[in-house]
Amino acid sequence: MTVVYIKAALVIILFLVLFYLASFILEPVLKLSFNDISDRLVCGCLIYFFVFEIICVPMIMLKQPFHRLVIMWLVLLFLWFLVLNPLLVFKHGCGRISLQGINIISLIMITAATAAVVFLAAVSVCQRYTAWDPGYYIGTMNTTLFTDTMYLYDGADGTPEEYINLRYALSGFYMQFCIFCSILSIHARTMAWFIMRPLCVIMAGLCVYRLGCACHNELWTGFIRKERRVFAAVFVVIWAGISLYWSGTHTTAYFMIVRGYEAKGWCANVVIAAVLCAAIMLFKRKNEEEWWKRLSLACFASVPISMSSMALVPACVAIMALTLIARYGQLQKTLARATICVLPNVMIMAVYLASKFR
Amino acid sequence: MEVTVSQALMYYVGDWFWCVLWAAAIVVIMFSLTLTNRLTLACCMAFSVLLLYNPIALKLICKFVEPYTYYRFFWIAPAGIIISYALIDFMGRLRFAGFSVIVAVAFFFMLSKGALPFYKLDTFKLPENEYQLEGDIFQLQDAIASCGKSNPRIAMPMPVQMEYRSYDASVETAIRKETYQGMGRKEYEFSGKSRRKQAEYVLGGLLNNIKAYSPEEVRDALKLTRSEFVISPRVGEIYDTLSAAGCSEIATTDSYIFYRVSI
Numbered sequence: 001m002t003v004v005y006i007k008a009a010l011v012i013i014l015f016l017v018l019f020y021l022a023s024f025i026l027e028p029v030l031k032l033s034f035n036d037i038s039d040r041l042v043c044g045c046l047i048y049f050f051v052f053e054i055i056c057v058p059m060i061m062l063k064q065p066f067h068r069l070v071i072m073w074l075v076l077l078f079l080w081f082l083v084l085n086p087l088l089v090f091k092h093g094c095g096r097i098s099l100q101g102i103n104i105i106s107l108i109m110i111t112a113a114t115a116a117v118v119f120l121a122a123v124s125v126c127q128r129y130t131a132w133d134p135g136y137y138i139g140t141m142n143t144t145l146f147t148d149t150m151y152l153y154d155g156a157d158g159t160p161e162e163y164i165n166l167r168y169a170l171s172g173f174y175m176q177f178c179i180f181c182s183i184l185s186i187h188a189r190t191m192a193w194f195i196m197r198p199l200c201v202i203m204a205g206l207c208v209y210r211l212g213c214a215c216h217n218e219l220w221t222g223f224i225r226k227e228r229r230v231f232a233a234v235f236v237v238i239w240a241g242i243s244l245y246w247s248g249t250h251t252t253a254y255f256m257i258v259r260g261y262e263a264k265g266w267c268a269n270v271v272i273a274a275v276l277c278a279a280i281m282l283f284k285r286k287n288e289e290e291w292w293k294r295l296s297l298a299c300f301a302s303v304p305i306s307m308s309s310m311a312l313v314p315a316c317v318a319i320m321a322l323t324l325i326a327r328y329g330q331l332q333k334t335l336a337r338a339t340i341c342v343l344p345n346v347m348i349m350a351v352y353l354a355s356k357f358r
Numbered sequence: 359m360e361v362t363v364s365q366a367l368m369y370y371v372g373d374w375f376w377c378v379l380w381a382a383a384i385v386v387i388m389f390s391l392t393l394t395n396r397l398t399l400a401c402c403m404a405f406s407v408l409l410l411y412n413p414i415a416l417k418l419i420c421k422f423v424e425p426y427t428y429y430r431f432f433w434i435a436p437a438g439i440i441i442s443y444a445l446i447d448f449m450g451r452l453r454f455a456g457f458s459v460i461v462a463v464a465f466f467f468m469l470s471k472g473a474l475p476f477y478k479l480d481t482f483k484l485p486e487n488e489y490q491l492e493g494d495i496f497q498l499q500d501a502i503a504s505c506g507k508s509n510p511r512i513a514m515p516m517p518v519q520m521e522y523r524s525y526d527a528s529v530e531t532a533i534r535k536e537t538y539q540g541m542g543r544k545e546y547e548f549s550g551k552s553r554r555k556q557a558e559y560v561l562g563g564l565l566n567n568i569k570a571y572s573p574e575e576v577r578d579a580l581k582l583t584r585s586e587f588v589i590s591p592r593v594g595e596i597y598d599t600l601s602a603a604g605c606s607e608i609a610t611t612d613s614y615i616f617y618r619v620s621i
Contacts, residue, residue: 004488123476128483128490130520132535138524146527156535158509158523189489189524208439215443231446239442241466245473248372250429252436257476268433276436283398308430311423315410316434322409323402327394353422 008125008194011184015199018077019044022051024085028092030293036213038206042274043294045203046301049176051076053304056172060150060164067148070179102229109233116240117205121198123244124257132156134192137174137262141188144178166355170348171307173263192261200260200269207273208239214280267306274298275313279320283327292337299341303348310349314342361425363411369429371437375472380437383444390447406435489525494518497611498589499526505608505618507586514589515565518614532585533558533565541568557582564599565590573602580604580619588617 023044026032034040055076059069088094140155147153151169153160168174181191212232246253252272255265278295282288299317302309321338325331361369371377384403388396409415410431419428445465449458476482486492498518502510513532514522523529537558557579563569564576565588571579576599580588588605590596592615601607605617 001485001488004485123482126484127476127479127481128485129481130517132520132539135520135524136535139527142524142527154535156523156531157519157533158527158530159534187489187525189491192524193485193490194488208442211439231450234449235442235446238445238462239438242438242442242469244477245469245475246372246376246438247474247476247479248370248376250369251372251376251438252433253438253476258481264430268430268436272433272436273439276434276439311419312430312434315431319402319405319409319434322405323398326401326405327398356422 004190004194005125007186008190008198011180011186011191011195012199012202014180015195016041016202018081019048021081021085022048024088024094025080026297027094028088030297032290032293038209038213042203042206042210042270043297045270046274046297046305049173049304050297050301051080052176053172053301056175057170060169060172060175063149063152063164065148066144066150066175066178066182069150069175070182073179074183103227106227106229106233109230109237113205113209113233113236113240116237117202120205120240120243120257121201124197124201124260125194127197127258129258133259133262138188138192140168141174141178141181141191144175145181145188150175166352167307170352171263171303171305173266173305197257197260197265200256200265203266204256204269204273205236205240207270207277209233209236211273211277211280212236214277214284263306264308267302267308267312271298271302271305271309271313272316275302275316279316282320282324285328292341296337296341300344303345307352310345310352314345314349317342361416361420361428363413363416366416366429367411367432370432376437379441383437383441386444386448387440390451410434491521491525494611494613495521495525497609498522498614498616501609501611501616502526502529502587505587510586511584512587512589513561513565513580513583513585515591515614516562518589532580532583533562537562541566554582561585561588564596567591567593567596570595571599573599576600576603577621581621585619588619589614590617591615 019041020037021044023034023040026043026047027034032043034043052073055072056069059072136156138155139158140151143153143155143158144150151161151164177191177196178188180186181188186195209232212235213228215235216228216231243253243256248254252268255262256269259265260269275295275298278291278298281291282295295317299313302313317338321334324334328334368374368377371380388399391399410419416425416428419431445462449461452458452461495518499522502512509528509530511530511532516538519531519533519535519538523531537555541559541562560571560575560579561583564571579585580603587608588600590600592610592613597607597615600617604621605619607615608618609616
């Protein structure tokens, strides 16, 4: 089993590197500035899944063989990371990771936060979960790899589908991980239990760290005052502790630790946290333009990560927009921006509902 | 299945302990905010109730999604993050680090008394292999592979079907997932279903040892579902019925028997 654990850890690191590299496109295109690795990883993850969706969904709808998607995505990654990124960095430069204000306390707390998240990830690997959902989702990944098709067979029973089920096929989440199953020769079950699940925990931890940075309150006294990194790290440690005990079968913690291999788990713990982080910063009225862009990024990447976001994210943005209007006014501007943010979700919801009620 | 907002809320948080903790956290945050921020939070909560968390919104939403999944709308007010924030906010206002540590320790002591951690759940188990599977599935896969039939169509009991195709996608299952899910519901009705569905119910009922059927009924069900192989638990009555219905045993594992259908 040691070899499996090492292989899984290496693949998780590979995904984190991919997310990190993906973030470089955001600086020149959306004019975002990053001063933290966690920020790069979260935004990189969002843009990574968004770009993948643009490639993947048309290929699913055109009933293309899966190996063609693998080749296309690898070519695109090659062009993106090895051609476009160096060009962009050469032309525009890239934001430096700021180490300002890092001291021994913040280093200790960041180490403690990392340890807490790694512990949660380890607990997630040891969860044995048998139900119809893993049967279907992992079955779909396994069927994709076995038949070289995408969503043309039912993942749970293997029978040919009469039509592509848009409830699942409008999100490229599972196909993304299938690509790495295919090129790294990893079984779908190994990918789900040993890689997707701990990766969900790690990404959720990073999102909570970002939320901690967003929530930091300069007015505090005591040992977490002033330094937002210390506050964010303590926030992650406490969140990890609470998540460890919040073991009801429908809680967000359960969807992270036990069902983190499912897109739903990522929606509950990564997408929603990213949207909330942007919402909090918009309430604080700091770098308003930039945080609207970050919110739109989280919204645009929400359906590519999970179909559950189709309704949840617009609901969340609607509540945020109404509250912003109630507090600051600016009805037209806020409504227009919020509408743009949720436009992809609404369009995908319309397509899904049209297919459901046809 | 009908669901109320409070039921969905309880689905989400798990139990009253967490519900109280969540409510207390919101109160703590409310008191810690400035007046303007307090009003903003109150406004946000009011809009949430108006738009999502009321019986009318529930009815509207349930026209488009399964009522059972309504609880997911509570994800946008993540209790775990809110409780964490309330705790750290409370700790942040204490003058000395020592007090903060005492508060944190007291909180987690209370948590350990009121909730079960993930590492104490029944689902917690050190993985034995890279697939997180147990013995029988591997034995069954060997038996199926030894038949030499590509894409065999197999009727299998629910626990096997839940896991088998995620391990080996080369098989088709004769009983569909929807049938098994239908059998699990309270309102499960045998009559009024298509012949194919009724046949799946017969096989599902037999293989999961829920109900006994005559060999003739089982033979018809095997024909209608076009089953080529059957996996059944090692139960004498099921073995007798399947043998009389024209199934011949090929292999046995610790808990199951694998048959070829020869009708």
